[in-house]
Amino acid sequence: MSQPSAWPLPSGSSRVVMPLELIELLAQHPLTRHLYPLAYGHYLAAQGHQVERQHHTDHLLIFCHQGRGHYRILTPQGPVTGTLEAGQLLLLPAGFPHSYQASATDPWSIYWAHYSGSSAASSMDFLGLSASTEAPRFVLTLQAWQSLLPIVTTLLNLQHQRWQRHNAVIAATLLQQLLAQLPQLAEQAQQHHGFDLLALERFMQDNSHRDLDLQDLAAVAGLSRYHFAKKFKTVTGTSPMRYFNELKIKLACRQLDTSTATVRAIAQNLGFDDPYYFSRLFKKVMGVAPSDYRDSHQPHSPHSQLHQSQP
Incomplete structure (x- = not known):
């Protein structure tokens, strides 16, 4: 075991x-x-x-x-x-x-x-x-x-x-x-929040290249910004924009793992015009800078394979 x-x-x-x-x-x-x-x-x-x-x-x-x-x-x-x-x-x-x-x-x-x-x-x-x-x-x-x-x-x-x-x-x-x-x-x-979270996640995924705001997401859910933000926080424990940004960071991790695109290019692909803001957000979510994350996860890196430890 x-x-x-x-x-x-x-x-x-x-x-x-x-x-x-x-x-x-x-x-x-x-x-x-x-x-x-x-x-x-x-x-x-x-x-x-x-x-x-x-x-x-x-x-x-x-x-x-x-x-x-x-x-x-x-x-x-x-x-x-x-x-x-x-x-x-x-x-x-x-x-x-x-x-x-x-x-x-x-x-x-x-x-x-x-x-x-x-x-x-x-x-x-x-x-x-x-x-x-x-x-x-x-x-x-x-x-x-x-x-x-x-x-x-x-x-x-x-x-x-x-x-x-x-x-x-x-x-x-x-x-x-x-x-x-x-x-x-x-x-x-699912019933409590009054909107389809999975459909909203798909919308976020499909529009991960855009700089969406709270009104954009509330419109998809068919709610006012206030009620949408309140219901969203109740269900997920976090705010809609934080959730969206963290989803972008997940996608950024995937690109860092599987592509050779620069950090700046990945930031732009995900709707971040300011690469420095993207790097700060990435480090806040993942605990390391994008470049350090890539260094530790690329296949050529000795740290890319997970090492068994005592969980």
């Missing part, structure tokens, strides 16, 4: 690794063999939390409830990069090299779980996510996620009891219950 990290736990955080003999039990038990936890935990204000894996053998859920972090996933279509905001869930499927880290300025607080089982691979389809399409999707936005806290608390509190067979089965059924409720919370998020 992909080992959880040895990142030093601050006060209030927890990390649970299931004993191997219980994992073997869960893999055979009729109530749990289709999906069961390998490890799980809760990291609070995880300053300095950073993980890289070249080999990922299980499935990993990361839910951010405060702060933010960044992720990078190597897919057959190319690298996928993004920012995980409060209220969003990231699913990293088995077999995909990846890295992720807490924001240096606003480090995330996260609940996480490594899991496996005969039905684990189908959990992406169950959650409406996909790793194999032309536009891979690894993130869900959840509405009213606080309703899951009683289940999460019960799951975490099992660590204070002696690990026995029945407690392991309870842990597995609690994780299954959590996963079962996620599509409903994601659907509520």
Whole structure:
């Protein structure tokens, strides 16, 4: 299994690794063999939390409830990069090299779980996510996620009891219950904002070369600027323009990874007339300047391959 990290736990955080003999039990038990936890935990204000894996053998859920972090996933279509905001869930499927880290300025607080089982691979389809399409999707936005806290608390509190067979089965059924409720919370998020977030994202993608303003985006949603900005912030945890700019930065990362275009040319392709502003924004989102990002991710660079570490 992909080992959880040895990142030093601050006060209030927890990390649970299931004993191997219980994992073997869960893999055979009729109530749990289709999906069961390998490890799980809760990291609070995880300053300095950073993980890289070249080999990922299980499935990993990361839910951010405060702060933010960044992720990078190597897919057959190319690298996928993004920012995980409060209220969003990231699913990293088995077999995909990846890295992720807490924001240096606003480090995330996260609940996480490594899991496996005969039905684990189908959990992406169950959650409406996909790793194999032309536009891979690894993130869900959840509405009213606080309703899951009683289940999460019960799951975490099992660590204070002696690990026995029945407690392991309870842990597995609690994780299954959590996963079962996620599509409903994601659907509520879609209904709550009163506009199609996916359609809006497609519009942003199609117009990433333009310098759109808030009125342009509100018009697509059919709302006033005020109501659009308010609804958008409720759903995504961030402002429309910040979301649009971060989407542009994702596209910039892809171009830096796959092309030899200059930073200035990439900035202009993405609607930034001022390359210095683009560089400042890029560093704010990714933590490094565009040129440094390219140096560390180009195929010829010794750092371009993700190195396996203790997550």
